[in-house]
Amino acid sequence: MSRSCVETEIQMTAIRSFSAVAFAAAVTVAVPATTAQAADDYGASAPPGIEFELGAAANVAPRYEGASEMLVTPVPLIKINRLTLPNGFQIGGRDRGGLSVSPSFNVRGARKSADTPALTGLSDVDLAIEFGAEISYEAEYFRLHANLRRGFGGHEGWAGEAGADLIVRPMEGLRVSAGPRISYADNRYMDTYFSVPAGTAGFAAFNADGGIKSYGVGVGLRQDFDNSWAIIGEAGYDRLTGDAGSSPVTAVGSRDQFSVRLGVVRKFRFDF
Template sequence: MGASCLEMADRFHGSRPSFIASLLALLAIPSEAAFAADATTRSPGDDLVIELGGGAKFEPSYEGASDYDVSPFPTIKLEYLNVPGLFTIGGGGDDLGFSIGPSFNVTGERDSSDHDELTGLNDVDATYELGLKASYEWEHAEVYGAARYAFGGAEGFVGDVGANAIFRPTSYLEFKIGPVATFAGEDYMDTYFGVTPGESLSTGGRLSAFDAEAGIKSAGVEAKARYEFREDWFLNAEASWTSMVADAKDSPIVEAGDDQQFTVGLGVSRRFSLDLFD
C-alpha cells in the first residue's frame, strides 16, 4: 500500500471517535433542495422497488490487518418485490414490521506478497457470499440477522446479527447505531485465520500453526446515516468498530496485525420503482 494510504490510516487511528462523529454529522446539514422534495413512498402499482449505487470505503486491507486501503463498493438493496399470486418480499422501504430480502458480500483476494507480515502464507482468492437478511423494524429500533453461503476463496456459512436504535430528525434524514456480531463456519475461519504446518514452516516459524474453529469472529458497533438530498437520491455514510474475538483474535495472522478493526464508507444511491406486471 502506498505511503498516502498509510498516512491516512495513521491519522484515522489517532482520532477515531472524532473522525467518525464528524463524518456522520455532515449528513445532518440540511439543504434547501432536499427539503423542497416530498418524502418518497411506494406507489400501489409498483411491483419492484430497488436501490442502486456505490461509493468508497476506508477499511482494513484484509481481516485482521493493521494497514488500510480505500476500495469501491456497490449498493444493491432490494426493498420490495411482488410477484402476483406467488410471493412478496419486503415492505417497500418505508413500511415498519417484518421484512426479508437478499444479502450479499464480497471479500477481495488476499495476496500475501502485498503484506510483509503474511509472507509465507498461501494466497486467498476473492470470496463471494450470497444469502438472505431478515429484520423487524419499529419506529425507533430494529433487529436483524443475515445468513449467507460463501464460495470462492473460502466456503461455508457466514452471517451477522445486530440491533439498532433509529433516529429520524426529519423525514429526509435517518441515523442508525447499535451492536453487531459476525460469525463464520470452520472452512471460512480456517481459510482466513488458520495457519497450516506447511505455511508455518514457510514463514520460518514466525507464524505458528493454528487451526481456527467455527464461531463468532467479531463484535462491535456500527453506525449509519442516510440523507435524501433529492427525491429518491440518497447520500449514505457508515462507520464501524469491531473487535476480533475467539479463534479469530487468537489467530497468529491477527496477532501479527490488529484485532481492532475500523471502517468508514461514503456513497450515493438512487431508488427505482417499477410496475412490472400491468
C-alpha cells in the first residue's frame, strides 16, 4: 500500500474514532426514556453514577461493502452499561435478561476508485455516519436484537441488522454467543452503494432497490478477568443477496463478506 493510502486510512480512522466518542457522549445524555428501568427493578438500588467501558480493537473487514480486498483498522470500543440519576431514574444495569431499547451507530468508510482501480468510472462515496436505535430481548440462554439507523454524509438512507443468538457461559467470566444475521436497507442506501448510472464506462447500468441485502452468521466472545478488564472478540460472515448481490459493483469484488474483531476494554465507574 502506498504512503498516501496509509495516510488516508489513518485520517479515516481518526474521524471514525472521534465520531464514536462524540456520539457516545451524546447518547449518555440524550438516550430515550424507553430504555429506563427503576433502580429497584435490578435488586438493590444502585447509587447515582455512571458505569461504562472504553477500549480499542483491531478490525479486519472488506475495504467497502462488496469488496474482496480486506482492510485492517483500529476502532474504538465504547459502551454505556449503567446511568443512574440522583432521582433514581436508571438506564441499564441489568446483568441478564429483559427488554431494552438503546442507541445504535455505525461508521461506513469512504469508497474511492483511487483505492480500488476496478471501480474506476463510478462516483466516489464519502464516509457515512449512521445514527439510530436498537431493540433487544435477552434471557439466560438467548438474545434477539434488531436495529435501524439513518445515514449522514456518504449516504442518506436507512439500514440495519437483525439477529438471534444462543448464549453459553462455560466458565466464570466467559460469555460465548452465536447465531444467524440478516441486514436490510432502503432504496436510497442501495442506490448509493450498488446502483450504476447509465453510461458509466466499464459497467452495465443497474438500479438497486431496497430490501434484504445480506444474510449470514455472527459469533461473539467476551472474557471478563475482573471488575476492570475484559477481552472481546467477534467474527462474522455475510453473503450479499438481492440487488446487493447482483450489482456490477459487487461483481468486481465479492458477495462473500468476512469480518473479525479483537479488542480489550477497561471498565469505569463514577458515582455522582
